[in-house]
Structure formats: structure tokens, C-alpha cells
Amino acid sequence: MPRLIAHLDMDAFYASVELLRYPDLRGRAVVIGGGRRHQPVEQVDGTRRYSLLRDYTGRGVITTSTYEARALGVFSAMGTMKAAKLAPDAVLLPVDFDQYKNYSRLFKAAVRAVAPIVEDRGIDEIYVDLTDLPGAQLDAGRAIAQQLKDAVFDATGGLSCSIGVTPNKLLSKLASELDKPNGLTLLAPQDIATRIWPLAAKKVNGIGPKANEKLAGVGLHTVGDIAAAEPQWLIDTFGKSYGAWLHEASHGRDERPVVTFSEPKSISRETTFERDLHAVRDRAALGEIFTELCVKLAGDLTRKGYASRTIGVKLRFDDFRIVTRDLSLPAHTMDAKTIRRAAGECLKRVDLSRRLRLLGVRAGALATLAELVAPLHTGDAAATVLAAREPNTNRNLLLFDTPPPA
Numbered sequence: 001m002p003r004l005i006a007h008l009d010m011d012a013f014y015a016s017v018e019l020l021r022y023p024d025l026r027g028r029a030v031v032i033g034g035g036r037r038h039q040p041v042e043q044v045d046g047t048r049r050y051s052l053l054r055d056y057t058g059r060g061v062i063t064t065s066t067y068e069a070r071a072l073g074v075f076s077a078m079g080t081m082k083a084a085k086l087a088p089d090a091v092l093l094p095v096d097f098d099q100y101k102n103y104s105r106l107f108k109a110a111v112r113a114v115a116p117i118v119e120d121r122g123i124d125e126i127y128v129d130l131t132d133l134p135g136a137q138l139d140a141g142r143a144i145a146q147q148l149k150d151a152v153f154d155a156t157g158g159l160s161c162s163i164g165v166t167p168n169k170l171l172s173k174l175a176s177e178l179d180k181p182n183g184l185t186l187l188a189p190q191d192i193a194t195r196i197w198p199l200a201a202k203k204v205n206g207i208g209p210k211a212n213e214k215l216a217g218v219g220l221h222t223v224g225d226i227a228a229a230e231p232q233w234l235i236d237t238f239g240k241s242y243g244a245w246l247h248e249a250s251h252g253r254d255e256r257p258v259v260t261f262s263e264p265k266s267i268s269r270e271t272t273f274e275r276d277l278h279a280v281r282d283r284a285a286l287g288e289i290f291t292e293l294c295v296k297l298a299g300d301l302t303r304k305g306y307a308s309r310t311i312g313v314k315l316r317f318d319d320f321r322i323v324t325r326d327l328s329l330p331a332h333t334m335d336a337k338t339i340r341r342a343a344g345e346c347l348k349r350v351d352l353s354r355r356l357r358l359l360g361v362r363a364g365a366l367a368t369l370a371e372l373v374a375p376l377h378t379g380d381a382a383a384t385v386l387a388a389r390e391p392n393t394n395r396n397l398l399l400f401d402t403p404p405p406a
């Protein structure tokens with residue numbers, strides 16, 4: 001049975017979410033990238049006053065723009081001042097990342113209710129394996145893809161997305177962009193020459209700016225150019241693994257599976273003592289174990305790429321009774337000292353007259369680092385943060401062009 005893989009990407013995501021609450025902006029050029037001071041002001045007559053790009057000064061960057069703004073040449077990652085030159089009358093709205101995260105959860109839940117095999121690829125895109133869904137093979141996934149689009153629209157109160165359905169992730173990612181916005185594009189292997197080969201090489205997920213530059217340097221500009229090159233020559237020029245991959249990719253071949261993954265709710269460390277310990281009589285030993293748990297927990301968070309906003313402790317007493325306490329922090333942390341301090345506060349709220357069998361420390365209310373830093377790469381923040389997902393693992397990679405703020 002041929003695989004049917006969908007790639008779903010929300011249309012002008014942050015901007016479309018903003019248009020849900022400011023429907024009067026529909027049809028206008030709108031960019032998202034301001035700070036708090038660009039919040040629309042409600043007027044006495046019930047209308048709103050919006051910030052315009054022409055009045056913007058600062059060093060901010062645009063996160064995204066409506067398709068009307070794109071028609072004027074304004075795109076993601078463009079400096080806001082530069083955008084203001086191209087589209088002075090465009091509306092500028094502040095970034096509300098929490099809101100986008102909520103809508104991200106909504107659309108993903110709607111998709112999972114129809115098709116459960118979902119790979120999360122970030123705030124506004126997912127891969128979905130449709131292969132074994134009833135009826136999918138009858139029309140190459142078209143009806144189910146339309147069902148996904150409808151489910152997303154309904155669950156979000158009106159957001160559109162674009163979907164590509166093909167035999168693999170590489171082609172589907174390209175296909176979902178072919179008919180944006182509100183697209184539904186199905187491609188079969190026989191469509192590769194007509195639909196994929198004319199595309200710029202850098203459209204392929206895996207051909208980054210550096211590789212693209214090198215490809216251009218040897219005269220390969222489109223996917224078709226790469227497909228026409230001798231595989232051995234590609235290997236000689238680009239290295240064994242990347243050269244071979246270029247050849248495969250340009251012919252639309254990709255065997256990677258859809259990797260389902262769900263974010264953990266909490267991460268914890270606990271230890272059962274060799275002998276029961278008493279808070280006063282074994283104070284030194286307990287303190288040492290407690291600190292070590294916090295250090296290890298901080299290490300787990302760091303390694304896995306999460307930060308926590310709720311620190312908790314768990315104790316089991318010599319009578320096997322279990323007690324937990326937790327504490328919400330003002331900000332997310334993955335720092336051992338901060339965790340130790342918060343966990344210490346939790347401990348103070350427990351009656352420690354009985355001896356302890358077990359001690360645990362738990363980090364809840366987790367956020368991925370990419371989620372946390374994404375607001376920084378927008379607005380007026382000086383630090384540019386590029387958050388990306390590591391291929392296939394759903395782990396976050398973070399690149400800072402200035403040191404991250406403390």
C-alpha cells in the first residue's frame with residue numbers, strides 16, 4: 001500500500017489569529033511584530049485605533065504578515081523599519097505568543113481527532129500519516145485532507161490552512177506550499193517533474209542557505225537541476241552522505257516515518273533512602289540528597305530542552321503516607337539553584353516529624369525552550385533568536401546571535 005503523508009501548515013498563522021479578534025482588519029495589509037505599545041486602542045465610538053507601520057521606529061523584526069502585506073513585499077523576518085518603507089499604511093500589531101500557542105493546541109487537537117498519527121513540527125505545522133485511515137487510498141487522501149481542513153477551521157473559529165498530500169514528508173512539505181493560502185495539493189510520483197523540479201532548490205527542507213549557495217556556485221538552481229546531475233558527481237562535490245541525499249531528495253524520494261511524540265507534562269527525580277531519614281537527625285544527609293535531586297532534575301530539563309514554572313516535592317513517610325507540595329514560580333526555569341530554592345520552600349510547608357522513606361522533586365508546567373524564546377525574535381528585542389526543531393527528534397535547537405538574556 002503506498003504511503004499517504006499529509007503536511008499541514010497554517011496560513012499566515014499569527015496574523016490570522018489576530019484577525020479573529022480584529023475582524024475589521026480583514027482585507028488589509030497587517031504585520032505582526034510590535035511590542036506592547038502597539039496594542040490597538042478602543043475608541044469611545046466603538047472603533048479601534050491601530051498603530052501603522054509608518055509611525056514605527058525601533059529595531060524590531062516582523063514575525064509574519066497577511067497576504068495583502070506580502071503583495072507589497074513585506075515578509076517574515078524583515079526589519080520592521082524596512083517594512084514601513086514598503087507598506088507605510090499597513091497595520092502593526094503586537095505579538096501575543098500565548099494566544100498563538102492556544103490556537104496551535106486547538107488546531108492540533110482537531111487534527112488528532114480525525115487522524116491520530118501526527119508529528120508536531122512547530123507552532124503551525126504538522127505531518128499526518130493518512131495511509132491506513134479508512135477510505136484514504138480510494139482518492140489518494142483528498143477527502144480526509146478536506147475533512148482536516150474543515151476540522152481545523154471549525155475548531156479555531158475560522159482559521160485556514162494548506163495541506164499537501166504525497167507519498168512522503170519531503171514532497172508533502174513542498175506540496176503544502178504550492179497552493180497557499182487555503183490550498184489542498186495532492187502529488188503522485190508522476191507529478192514530480194512538472195510540479196517539483198521547477199522549484200528553487202532552497203525550497204527543499206534540508207537545503208539551507210549554505211548548501212544553496214554552494215549549489216548555485218556550481219550552476220544548480222532548481223530541484224530539477226539537481227535531479228539532472230550525476231549522482232556520483234553530487235557525492236564527489238557535496239560529500240558522501242549529503243550528495244547522496246541531494247540526489248534522492250531531488251527525485252522526491254524520502255522514507256522518513258511520521259514520528260509521533262507528545263510533550264511530557266512533567267519531569268521528576270526521586271530517590272528511596274537505604275534507611276529512613278529524619279529531617280532533624282539526618283539533616284546533613286537529607287540536604288545533600290535533596291540538592292543532588294535538584295541538580296539532576298535541572299540537568300534533565302536542560303538536556304531535554306524544557307523549562308518549568310511549577311516545582312514540587314514528593315515525600316513518602318515511614319508509614320507509607322505520601323505528601324506532595326508545589327510552588328509556582330514567577331518565570332520558567334531550568335536552573336538548579338532556583339529549583340532547589342523553590343523545592344526548599346515546598347518542604348517548609350510539610351510536617352517533618354516522621355521519618356522519610358522517599359524524597360522526590362518534580363518540575364511541572366513545562367514549556368519547550370523554543371516556545372519560551374520565540375517572543376524574543378520578534379518585537380523590539382535586541383537579541384535575535386532562531387528557534388528550530390532538530391530533524392526527526394522533535395527536540396529544540398536554539399541559536400542566538402547575541403547571548404541570551406539572563
Ligand code: DCP
Pocket residue numbers: 009010011012013014015062063064065076077123124180181378
Ligand atoms: N514566524 C516567526 N518568524 C519567522 C517566521 C515565522 O515568528 N521568521 C512565526 C510567524 C508565523 C509562524 O511562525 O505566523 C508560522 O510560520 P510560517 O512560515 O508557516 O508562516 P505563516 O504561517 O505566517 O505564513 P504561511 O501562510 O506562508 O504559512
Ligand code: MG
Pocket residue numbers: 009010011012013124
Ligand atoms: Mg504557516
